[in-house]
Amino acid sequence: MTHALIIGGGIAGAVSAMALQKAGIDSEVFEAYASGADDVGAFLVLFENGLAALRVIDADGPVVENSFPAGRVEFLSNTGKRLGERPMAGVDGRHAEAEGGAPDGPGPRTMRRATLYRVLHDEATRRGIAVQHGKRLVAAETVENGRIVATFSDGTRAEGDLLIGADGIHSVTRKLIDPAAARPRYTGQNTVCGYTRDAKNAPEHGTYSMIFGKKAFFGCTRAPDGETWWFANAPGPELSREDLAGTAADQWRHRLAALFEEDNTPAADIIRSTGETIVGSNAYDIASTPRWWTDTMVIIGDAAHAAAPNAAQGASMAIEDAIVLAKSLRDQAGNRRAFKAYEELRRERVEKVVAASAQMVRRTTVGPVRRVVRDTVLPHRARRSEAGAANWLTSYRIEW
Numbered sequence: 001m002t003h004a005l006i007i008g009g010g011i012a013g014a015v016s017a018m019a020l021q022k023a024g025i026d027s028e029v030f031e032a033y034a035s036g037a038d039d040v041g042a043f044l045v046l047f048e049n050g051l052a053a054l055r056v057i058d059a060d061g062p063v064v065e066n067s068f069p070a071g072r073v074e075f076l077s078n079t080g081k082r083l084g085e086r087p088m089a090g091v092d093g094r095h096a097e098a099e100g101g102a103p104d105g106p107g108p109r110t111m112r113r114a115t116l117y118r119v120l121h122d123e124a125t126r127r128g129i130a131v132q133h134g135k136r137l138v139a140a141e142t143v144e145n146g147r148i149v150a151t152f153s154d155g156t157r158a159e160g161d162l163l164i165g166a167d168g169i170h171s172v173t174r175k176l177i178d179p180a181a182a183r184p185r186y187t188g189q190n191t192v193c194g195y196t197r198d199a200k201n202a203p204e205h206g207t208y209s210m211i212f213g214k215k216a217f218f219g220c221t222r223a224p225d226g227e228t229w230w231f232a233n234a235p236g237p238e239l240s241r242e243d244l245a246g247t248a249a250d251q252w253r254h255r256l257a258a259l260f261e262e263d264n265t266p267a268a269d270i271i272r273s274t275g276e277t278i279v280g281s282n283a284y285d286i287a288s289t290p291r292w293w294t295d296t297m298v299i300i301g302d303a304a305h306a307a308a309p310n311a312a313q314g315a316s317m318a319i320e321d322a323i324v325l326a327k328s329l330r331d332q333a334g335n336r337r338a339f340k341a342y343e344e345l346r347r348e349r350v351e352k353v354v355a356a357s358a359q360m361v362r363r364t365t366v367g368p369v370r371r372v373v374r375d376t377v378l379p380h381r382a383r384r385s386e387a388g389a390a391n392w393l394t395s396y397r398i399e400w
Helices: 011-022 048-056 060-065 091-098 113-126 172-177 241-246 249-260 267-272 314-331 335-364 368-386
Strands: 003-007 026-030 043-046 072-077 082-087 109-112 130-132 137-142 148-152 157-160 162-165 185-196 207-212 217-222 228-235 278-285 297-299
Touching: 003 011, 003 148, 003 157, 011 026, 011 048, 011 113, 011 314, 026 157, 043 048, 043 113, 043 314, 048 060, 048 314, 060 109, 060 113, 109 113, 113 130, 137 172, 148 162, 162 172, 172 297, 185 249, 185 335, 217 267, 228 249, 228 267, 241 278, 249 267, 249 278, 278 335, 297 335, 314 335
Parallel strands: 003 026, 003 162, 026 130, 072 207, 162 297
Antiparallel strands: 043 109, 072 082, 137 148, 148 157, 185 228, 185 278, 207 217, 217 228
């Protein structure tokens, strides 16, 4: 039986292992960290395309059970003017109904990133998939028999028929495939997430409020237990790992509240009402990676393509990648043909997502003239979406 080495135990790694198992391919996951639950404190949205991809491997159930829905999104300007409201993309299977089909899922789900990691790993473990922690990849080479040998920082080695790099935006596998591969580009914004039970003017249950502040972008929703979950995309310098770890909640709170205090919106008050549960990160993207694979190695998810968080599609793209790669390995003879088929099926879509998210970054904080134009145009866009405009992002489906 073909044996795959999966480097990286995040979302892409766990889904890859389960998808490969469904395709009849054995695998083992190697996670660099002791726990693997990175970005503790951050939350994300899985849209219907990501959930549908999980449904292919019967892994959507635990995700739905550990998340909550939000059916609508409203937009506010920095003046407090309501710019429009529309259904969240893909909600209640609307895209399927518009195309004459039946609703095929529960719509977008919100959850903490660490929760998604946990439920996917619990499901992979339940299916008998081996995960080794503390295994940081440092080298890989193809040996005489055509197999690949991975070497880890602790001196141990592993051998397989192929190696899948699911090791994130700062991927070691990407550099092994192409030492000249471009570094991730810092987008100029820090993404900060927080949680509070003391927020005033929080959105209604089932709604995301998206606020185009004069100096930064803010979004929030309310969980079923009444807690307000919020995020801010704020312009600022790229912070080192040490700086991020050393920035206290009160420092984030002071900096972010100051960015929104001139606006006539709830953002500043929601930020000020938040206690110690605030975490920040740098936002990066990778517009294009020329080489995704060699004879024995291939990259997926953020290792191959990373979008700024504005489109909220990073997790869904990684899940889609994992399913498509497993299907390609099942259907094609040999690694090269499978990797080529996978790239042909995925590259155009994921690079389009990266470009769309980069465009959203440019739209969030603009000058006064462009702000007027945006606030005039956005209500019309919201109405077109309400009328059922096709959504190329969330209508994507994988035929297994």
